[in-house]
Amino acid sequence: MDILYVHPAKQEVDARYDKFRSSPPYPFIPVGVVGFVNMLRAEGYQVRGLNLPVELLQRPTFSLSQWLRSQRIQPKLVLIDLHWYEHSFGALSVAQAVKETLSDAVVVIGGLTTSYYGEEILADFPYVDYAVRGDAEEPLRQLAAQVVGKGSSQVGDIPNLIRRPGSGPKAEQNLGFYFADSAMLDSLDFVSMDWLSNQRAYAGLQYSGAGLVTLEKPKFFSHWLTVGRGCVFDCIYCGGGKESHSELAGRNGYVMRSPEGVVEDVARLAKEGFQQVNLSLDIATYPAKWWRAFFKQLRDREIRIGIYNEFFQLPSNDFIDEMCRTADLAHTEVAISPLSGDEEVRRTNGKYYTNERFLRMLETLKKYEVPIFIYFSLNLPGETPQTFKKTLQLADQIGKTYPHDLLRMLNPCHTLDPMSPMSRRPDSFGMNVQFNTFRDYYDYCKGTGWEPRRVVRGQHRGFEMASRPTRIIEQMAQIWDVFAQAQQFRCFPVPRGW
Ligand code: B12
Ligand code: SF4
Structure with missing residues (x-):
């Protein structure tokens, strides 16, 4: 070697x-x-x-x-x-x-x-x-x-x-600077994994969805596939948004691979027996020309595979129709992050849609029986016991309208991303920031690798809202846990680890 x-x-x-x-x-x-x-x-x-x-x-x-x-x-x-x-x-x-x-x-x-x-x-x-x-x-x-x-x-x-x-x-x-352009990305092999020890266990682990998958005997296989790099949004908690990529890698917005190149890779995965492909960026936010070509080529070549996609904002009905006509829905899952039930908190954090539009979009997904994973985020700026009531209401409404066997929901705490807008401009969001240097992250990881006996959710996250001490987050977490336990769908308690 x-x-x-x-x-x-x-x-x-x-x-x-x-x-x-x-x-x-x-x-x-x-x-x-x-x-x-x-x-x-x-x-x-x-x-x-x-x-x-x-x-x-x-x-x-x-x-x-x-x-x-x-x-x-x-x-x-x-x-x-x-x-x-x-x-x-x-x-x-x-x-x-x-x-x-x-x-x-x-x-x-x-x-x-x-x-x-x-x-x-x-x-x-x-x-x-x-x-x-x-890069x-x-x-x-x-x-x-x-x-x-x-x-x-x-x-x-x-x-x-x-x-x-x-x-x-x-x-x-060195002053020389390199970043990959679309042609460079298309020239790389993002599929072959035969160099990795235990590659089958890893492929099993990457499968998102309801299937019972263990490391020893995976039932289904999936693969995270690069479809581009960068982002066009700047969600305030994210260290991989447009500004961060520009600062860290010299990229302005998305650098997209071609639909042909991605289709070629998906064809390889399907041929090798993978049931699912996980797309690294939300192709619903790519130009419509891109995803129309992508889905059409998959259909023309009769490639059927499950797709895991996280919607960065809300997809159009056209996108959902195209995806559902093309993908193997038994192995498909989409993730959506409304973050909060309060529309202003959601908007402040970088997701631009109302509850009404969100629920209408869920109706379209429901029509096709698409499995969905809904992410709220308990401790983001603006979420207080008052706004949290709206989160519970929205979560409840989703549970009442979406088929239970197709629904998963989580409300974790977020840790401060380096280079995120929150990290760079804490005052703009009424935050106190505790992680500034690499040593702060090193100590955080060293101290949170193992679960202590007593956990206060919201603690050791690198930031705090000036007017919302950590004990309030733990109280909200306990309310969420009671709600989660009462649900018939897979609604998870607020995680205790970091
Ligand atoms: C898709 C995605 C995922 C996928 C994983 C896909 C995967 N296998 O990478 C999922 C959903 C599983 C995921 C999970 C997580 N993610 Co994520 N994810 C993304 C997302 C949207 C795109 C990935 C991407 O394009 N990365 C950027 C490109 C540049 O990286 P890359 O191509 O993989 O790697 C290049 C360079 O970084 C570098 N490089 C990488 N590794 C190495 C190693 C060496 C030796 C060298 C030399 C270079 C090098 O070279 C590569 C090629 O040139 C980004 C946001 C974004 N738009 O970037 C967030 C992002 C990377 N994720 C993030 C986070 C926080 C997480 C989680 C920790 C969330 C959580 N708390 O669970 C987990 C960690 C999972 C784990 N390790 O097990 C943060 C990272 C912030 C930070 N600086 O740490 C980001 C920026 C945004 C966010 N808040 O979600 N994520
Ligand atoms: S959270 Fe997602 S959509 Fe928002 S900036 Fe980060 S990568 Fe982009």
């Missing part, structure tokens, strides 16, 4: 899920990793991948260090994603284990959280050699040539690469 990719858990590198009650391990690999791993393989490198939480959930005594030592040829380059802030501690715990086992390996991190905090991470954590800001294909192609292939260019010339200069601890970034 030349290159190893590791997806860390939220928890430490040797987490024992069989012994303690954990917060979610966050086992999803960033969708874009698939593209650059396959690109490196196409360049001729031997690449392998480990999804650490999936390994640990299956074999609780799995040891990354031992596994590394047991390899006949050890990797020269180790890639670890630090994309979601939830991996701030876990990713560095993996980096430390790698460096302590293979002192000559070059350790590289990347992803959205790395993109924001790369300099601070390199200054504080000696186990990391390089951090990639923004990673071109930087990794050049770095792999340098580290594995003994290339002749200087690392100082590699775009988007943050490095420690020889003379001191302060990190520097």
Whole structure:
């Protein structure tokens, strides 16, 4: 093996899920990793991948260090994603284990959280050699040539690469900048997963819906597929909105793949026996020309597969009609996030529709018997015991109108996203923000990996509404739990982990 990719858990590198009650391990690999791993393989490198939480959930005594030592040829380059802030501690715990086992390996991190905090991470954590800001294909192609292939260019010339200069601890970034355009995205292979250990278990885990799926014996298989990058919205709690992508990756709005390219990938998945494909961005917010072409080509080629799509806003009836004529509805699910039953709270947070339009849209989905997952968000700015009554009313109304076997509902607490508008401009939203530096996220993850005996929901989320102390969130959570328990559909209590 030349290159190893590791997806860390939220928890430490040797987490024992069989012994303690954990917060979610966050086992999803960033969708874009698939593209650059396959690109490196196409360049001729031997690449392998480990999804650490999936390994640990299956074999609780799995040891990354031992596994590394047991390899006949050890990797020269180790890639670890630090994309979601939830991996701030876990990713560095993996980096430390790698460096302590293979002192000559070059350790590289990347992803959205790395993109924001790369300099601070390199200054504080000696186990990391390089951090990639923004898109990673071109930087990794050049770095792999340098580290594995003994290339002749200087690392100082590699775009988007943050490095420690020889003379001191302060990190520097080369001025060259790279971000993937549509043609680049279409040229990548976002489907092949044969480089990943336990790929079938991981495909089972990615399936969204009602099917009974276990890691050991998955019944259905799904795959998160890149359909583009970026976003055109700026929901105030989100670190992946338009402004953040512009700041972190130099992108303005969506960079879309072509419908033809995506159809080709969906055809491959269907042929390989996948029941579902999860689209990385809401194609209902792409131009109508795009999704009409996409659905038509799927129908013309008689490709039937379930689709998981999260609606960023409300889809049009036309979109729903097209999707339902095309997809295998037995394996389809759509997620919708009204956030609150109060229209003003919803609008403040970035979702622009009324309850009336929302309920009318649900009627259209109901006509086609589409399974839906509704997300509220208990602790967002503006949600108070008064507005929360409207959330309960809306949740109740949905439960009374939508078929119970097709409905799932959750009302979790949100943690502050780095680079989100809330994080950057807390005063505009009446917030106090507690997480500012990478160290704050590192400590948050280290302290919340395992469920304590007594949990106050809303605690350790990195922000607080100035006029709504955390104990109020716990009170609202308890009211939600009572409501959830009384429902006939799958309405979940407010999660106790982080
Ligand atoms: C689709 C999606 C999901 C899907 C997962 C899809 C997947 N497998 O990636 C689902 C619904 C499962 C999901 C879950 C979560 N998500 Co999400 N998700 C998105 C969304 C809408 C699009 C994904 C995307 O396009 N990413 C952006 C592109 C740039 O990333 P990418 O192509 O995967 O990776 C590129 C670079 O980041 C970098 N890179 C990534 N990894 C690595 C590793 C190395 C070594 C290197 C060098 C580079 C590198 O290179 C890649 C290619 O160039 C974004 C919002 C958005 N519009 O971006 C949110 C977003 C990424 N998610 C977010 C969050 C918070 C979560 C959750 C933690 C939510 C929760 N509390 O459960 C979970 C974590 C799940 C887990 N790990 O198990 C935040 C992240 C904020 C932050 N900075 O941490 C975002 C920005 C928005 C949001 N609030 O939802 N998510
Ligand atoms: S939460 Fe809002 S800004 Fe973030 S990806 Fe979704 S639609 Fe875009």
